[in-house]
Amino acid sequence: MLLGTILRRLEDEEGAAVALEALGDIVLLAEVQAIGSVHDESPGAYASGATRRFAAAASDEDWLALMTAIEHGDDPARITLERMVRWSLARDREALAGPSGGCGGGCTCGEARADHAHP
Numbered sequence: 001m002l003l004g005t006i007l008r009r010l011e012d013e014e015g016a017a018v019a020l021e022a023l024g025d026i027v028l029l030a031e032v033q034a035i036g037s038v039h040d041e042s043p044g045a046y047a048s049g050a051t052r053r054f055a056a057a058a059s060d061e062d063w064l065a066l067m068t069a070i071e072h073g074d075d076p077a078r079i080t081l082e083r084m085v086r087w088s089l090a091r092d093r094e095a096l097a098g099p100s101g102g103c104g105g106g107c108t109c110g111e112a113r114a115d116h117a118h119p
Helices: 003-011 013-022 026-038 043-057 060-072 076-097
Strands: none
Touching: 003 013, 003 043, 003 076, 013 026, 013 043, 013 076, 026 043, 026 076, 043 076, 060 076
16 A cells, blocks of 8 residues: 555544554553543544644654655554654653643644644
C-alpha cells in the first residue's frame, strides 16, 4: 500500500478511530484519549489530526525514521499510524508541560491557548 493511500484513509476521523483501536495498544489508546480530551477531540479526531500534524511539521529525521520502519515492517498502515500518533503525543505532552501551560511552546498546531482544538 502506498503511503499516500494510507494518509488519505487516516484523514477520515471514523477510519482513524477504527485503525487506532485495531492497533490493540490500550496504553496508546488511553494516552490518545487523555491528550485528545484536553483539546476536546475524540480518539479518531486526534489520530486523524496527528497524521496531518506529522505531515506538516515532522523533521527530515522523523520522516526517515518512519520510512525505515515501514521498509523493515510488515504492516505499513499500522506502522504509519502508530509512529505519527506517538510523535504527536510526545509534542503535545511537551507543550502541556511547558511554561505556558498549554499549546504554543511545543504544540505543532501553533495555537497559544490550552483549550483549543487541533485542526
